[in-house]
Amino acid sequence: MDIQKASKTDLAAMTNLVSAVSEIDVLPLLTQQGQDEYKARVLPDLATTLDEKRFIAIKATSGSQLLGFAALRDGNYLTHLFVSHASQGTGLGRQLLAVLLNSTDAKEIRLRSSINAVGFYQHHGFEATDEESAFNGIRFVPMSLVRNRPITLP
Template sequence: MEIQRVNNEDLAAITNLVEAVSKVAVLPHFNEQGKQEYIARVLTDVKATFDHDNFVTVKAVSNDTLLGFAAMKAGNYLTHLFVSHQVLGRGIGQTLLQHLLNSADAQEIKLRSAVNAVDFYLRHGFEITEQEGEFNGIRFVPMSLVRL
């Protein structure tokens, strides 16, 4: 497996990955309003991460197969981390996360975790900073990692 920087030609494959993972792991945690809001926003948000001036955006690939995708904004805010369900449990999410953390100089890294991903982030040193929130039916848990 390799971690590579995304390029514009990756957008379709990453969009397909995000849609597939969201359908199984994210959307079931939202009410109808949240599902509609998420669907309306997530692909636009993913496309925005291809702005390399403001984001570090990477992909995990093996034999030209996309396994995962992650993005960090402004060196301190993790915006996306998606791993194909076919390869869950193989350390790909951890590898993507570590790659982004290694690319950042910030002392604190923040994120709004999907409800289903909270345990993953807790295992990697993040702490819950506020109670679960909701915006237009989209549930999230604010978290951060403070590095010394």
């Protein structure tokens, strides 16, 4: 397996991967409005993650097969982390997350976790910063990872 920078030539494979994972893991947890909004906004918006001025977008491949994709915006906001079903549970998500976290010196990384991924992010040090919310039917939990937290004494 190889992790490297994603490029414009990966867009179709990225869209297919995100669509396939979303169909099983994300969309069933959304209202019909949320499903429609997700399909209309999230999937077509994947192309923006390839803007190297604002995003670090990486992919994991084995041969010519795309196994995972992740993107970090402005060095401090995780916008995407998707792993193919065949690769889930192998540590690939952890590896993609580590590569992105190691690419920035931001003290805080934020994200809006899909409901199904909250446990993954909690396992990797993220904490919910608010209760579950929804935007146009898309459910999420705002989360944050604060790195090098100062020790607070009583």
